[in-house]
Amino acid sequence: MSAFLVITFSGLALGAIYFLAASGLSLIYGLMDILNFAHGLFMTLGAYAGYEVAVHLTSSLGAPASLTLAILASILGGAIAAGITEVFLIRPLYGRPVSQILVTIGLDLAVVGLLMGGFGSSSLQIPVPTWLLLATHVGSLNLPNASFLALGAGVIVLLVLEWFLRRTRYGIIIRAGVENREMVSALGIDVGRAFTLVFVIGGAMAGLAGLLYSLVFSGDLVSPAQGDSLLIFAFIVVVIGGLGSIRGSAVAALIVGLLQDYTSFYIGGHQGWAEIGNLSVVLLLAVVLEWRPRGLFGSVA
Amino acid sequence: MSNALELRDLHVSIAGSHVLQGVSFDVPEGGVTALLGRNGVGKTTTLRAILGLVPSTGGIQLLGHDIAGWSTHLIVRLGVGYVPENRDVFSKLTVDENLRLAEAGTEARYDDVYSLFPELKERGKQLAGTLSGGQQQMLSIARAMLNKRALLLVDEPSKGLAPRIVSEFAAVIETAAKQSTVLLVEQNLRVVKRLAQRIIVLDHGEVVHTGDADDLNDDLLVRRLLGVAGAA
Numbered sequence: 132m133s134a135f136l137v138i139t140f141s142g143l144a145l146g147a148i149y150f151l152a153a154s155g156l157s158l159i160y161g162l163m164d165i166l167n168f169a170h171g172l173f174m175t176l177g178a179y180a181g182y183e184v185a186v187h188l189t190s191s192l193g194a195p196a197s198l199t200l201a202i203l204a205s206i207l208g209g210a211i212a213a214g215i216t217e218v219f220l221i222r223p224l225y226g227r228p229v230s231q232i233l234v235t236i237g238l239d240l241a242v243v244g245l246l247m248g249g250f251g252s253s254s255l256q257i258p259v260p261t262w263l264l265l266a267t268h269v270g271s272l273n274l275p276n277a278s279f280l281a282l283g284a285g286v287i288v289l290l291v292l293e294w295f296l297r298r299t300r301y302g303i304i305i306r307a308g309v310e311n312r313e314m315v316s317a318l319g320i321d322v323g324r325a326f327t328l329v330f331v332i333g334g335a336m337a338g339l340a341g342l343l344y345s346l347v348f349s350g351d352l353v354s355p356a357q358g359d360s361l362l363i364f365a366f367i368v369v370v371i372g373g374l375g376s377i378r379g380s381a382v383a384a385l386i387v388g389l390l391q392d393y394t395s396f397y398i399g400g401h402q403g404w405a406e407i408g409n410l411s412v413v414l415l416l417a418v419v420l421e422w423r424p425r426g427l428f429g430s431v432a
Numbered sequence: 433m434s435n436a437l438e439l440r441d442l443h444v445s446i447a448g449s450h451v452l453q454g455v456s457f458d459v460p461e462g463g464v465t466a467l468l469g470r471n472g473v474g475k476t477t478t479l480r481a482i483l484g485l486v487p488s489t490g491g492i493q494l495l496g497h498d499i500a501g502w503s504t505h506l507i508v509r510l511g512v513g514y515v516p517e518n519r520d521v522f523s524k525l526t527v528d529e530n531l532r533l534a535e536a537g538t539e540a541r542y543d544d545v546y547s548l549f550p551e552l553k554e555r556g557k558q559l560a561g562t563l564s565g566g567q568q569q570m571l572s573i574a575r576a577m578l579n580k581r582a583l584l585l586v587d588e589p590s591k592g593l594a595p596r597i598v599s600e601f602a603a604v605i606e607t608a609a610k611q612s613t614v615l616l617v618e619q620n621l622r623v624v625k626r627l628a629q630r631i632i633v634l635d636h637g638e639v640v641h642t643g644d645a646d647d648l649n650d651d652l653l654v655r656r657l658l659g660v661a662g663a664a
Contacts, residue, residue, distance in 0.1 A: 319508035
């Protein structure tokens, strides 16, 4: 029973990271009809921004303070990368979806190549405080502190995002734009500004997801291709949750994270079944697409 | 009298179909000008071209500005309100949120709108998608009238509504026309006769008649231009 609870906790933490990775992607597609293949790059750049800050500030500020700044740097790094991408690469290509896909794929390949050139293709170790490597005793369970960090970040981001989307004018504009972009313009609202904002928000969350994935599931290592592997699961979560639905992304991310961890733990240990975790997620995607083609919470036409 | 809107040789092609083929007309300031024609002749496309929602060529002079090539939101900010054919309320937003989106600066005239449509105030927290067709039309018109507008583009407000409700909406547009110029697309000739002072008739993407609304009393003309018998 305790193993089940620990795996559940780990699955929820993984789901929290998937949520951070997927929610921005979902909003970007829902509002702008853009399949953003550079979203994985924003995760990678966020992780590297966090790594750089941690490496340079740990000796002077100590590990806890530098980790806090590293998290902020990952958010900022992802946001800046996304903002630049939207303004200079996506905006000139509105209404040309194929070109947008090609540009975002090309950008991802080019910048990942640059990262390999600058940092090497090997993984790099992020200096972290010791407590992040330890576990907290909850009853008879030992739960990893890093997982608490991921879960906490996921919950905070979800609450902030819900507040932003429901209570602020720009949030309402984004929700309206997901439903009918043209009518938002016809009310005198500059939808282009909302596009940039959504990209920046999505990039910020992706950057945070990239760093947290390194800290929680990748042994504090960053590598140039980590965002791309995370992006695959982010896309799956978006499709399962429903395009443009933040709540859908949250629910789908938790389902995917739990399913992946349960199947990996209970079945993946048997010989020849090591990849069952990933396979189970793809099978879930197939079932959802067959049962509800627009996803669990999707109604965007 | 100066013109609120002037179209000159307006062309629009959609998916290879040449929908507007050189439309030219003027809408004088004040009152209601009705844009008439059979289904598919380009009435809605004309409104959408004015708003920049479809690409067009030709000249569009709106409230003294040459707006050809402008973005939709900039055109609307000149003082244009739009009531689309299918209402296009945001179904997943509440009534309050739909209205809040239409706010422009501090000019929002909630008192005026709620006095015309008290039901919208009572249903402020209700999702717009759960409103009846008539209530959605109220919301769509309220959004367009929330701010002071020099020009209202109203596309078939009576479509799909019961006769009693149509009469109520006609009264609202009558009220709106006291403060704004209205360009009204409408198939219901009874409504047009009640509201409009001038008519413009489109056929096959071209203007085939302009004149006073009194022309609608000429049954022969109505039958020739619109393909229907004149309304009583």
